[in-house]
Amino acid sequence: MRALVHAAGGGNPEEIIRRKSKALVHAAKRMGWSGPPYNPLELASFRGIRSQESTGLFSAEAQLTPMEGRQLLLEFNPDRSFGRRNFSISHEIVHTFFDDCYDMVHRRRANPRTFDPQNEVEHLCQVGAAEILMPEEDFAADIANLPFSMRSVPELARRYGASREAAARRMLAVSGRTAALVFFSRRLKPREIRDDQGNAEPKMRILYVVPSVDFNVFLPPHKSVPNHSCVGVVNEADEVASARESWDISGFGAWQIEAMALRIPGDAGPNTPSAVALILPNT
Numbered sequence: 001m002r003a004l005v006h007a008a009g010g011g012n013p014e015e016i017i018r019r020k021s022k023a024l025v026h027a028a029k030r031m032g033w034s035g036p037p038y039n040p041l042e043l044a045s046f047r048g049i050r051s052q053e054s055t056g057l058f059s060a061e062a063q064l065t066p067m068e069g070r071q072l073l074l075e076f077n078p079d080r081s082f083g084r085r086n087f088s089i090s091h092e093i094v095h096t097f098f099d100d101c102y103d104m105v106h107r108r109r110a111n112p113r114t115f116d117p118q119n120e121v122e123h124l125c126q127v128g129a130a131e132i133l134m135p136e137e138d139f140a141a142d143i144a145n146l147p148f149s150m151r152s153v154p155e156l157a158r159r160y161g162a163s164r165e166a167a168a169r170r171m172l173a174v175s176g177r178t179a180a181l182v183f184f185s186r187r188l189k190p191r192e193i194r195d196d197q198g199n200a201e202p203k204m205r206i207l208y209v210v211p212s213v214d215f216n217v218f219l220p221p222h223k224s225v226p227n228h229s230c231v232g233v234v235n236e237a238d239e240v241a242s243a244r245e246s247w248d249i250s251g252f253g254a255w256q257i258e259a260m261a262l263r264i265p266g267d268a269g270p271n272t273p274s275a276v277a278l279i280l281p282n283t
Helices: 001-006 013-030 040-047 082-095 119-133 136-143 148-161 164-175 190-194
Strands: 052-053 060-067 071-076 106-109 180-187 203-213 240-245 254-259 275-280
Touching: 001 013, 013 040, 013 082, 013 119, 040 052, 040 082, 040 119, 060 082, 071 082, 082 119, 082 164, 119 164, 136 164, 136 240, 148 164, 148 254, 148 275, 164 180, 164 275
Parallel strands: 052 071
Antiparallel strands: 060 071, 060 106, 180 203, 180 275, 240 254, 254 275
């Protein structure tokens, strides 16, 4: 990390990664890289990285392995969905911005909320992967012609070969709107699991929140939404429901909620989001 900042002459690491990712995208476009969708394997080839499919990656989505002669091998799991695979490959490409990519194996793990001691580096690679897979110039032009809505997310995901989660996060980041994305799964709260309360009923609970920089209400993890919320109504993948709702959270007013199913219930574990809600506060 310090080497990255030192080589850049100082500055914020996240902004450095954004600049490096954007510069790589612009250079690749000059070499004929085209899209959307943009193929990250082609970008890896431009970087001189050899890539191959591999099912022997244990829990990893993808991994970057240093080889002799300062060469790199990028292996990726072909059994993952198209969007997840693309994002994982892009994530590994960003690892090449760090000098230690030639010293150790880096893995993109299946659980995006599981961090190793290099969690800041992993976060930066997530930031850079979004810049690579969904270049800001192209993405901004597309969302300018679409409503700022969860209903636009499936189209954006298809257009950029990205997951719905990644497309929703990119839409929020590029739009400049005051809003938050809240990811949910139907599960018990931690105390109910610890106390082995067999009669407890799983509810739609917050897994994690992605707010805009000016969204100033804290939405606590594990908090459940009201039973009547539109978040619990969506059941089919890409189904969207909307309503004006008030949740039992300090500072949460009567806000517009748009909820979209990400996966069919039962198709994911309790730590994988099955729905996402776009929260639009009064402005």
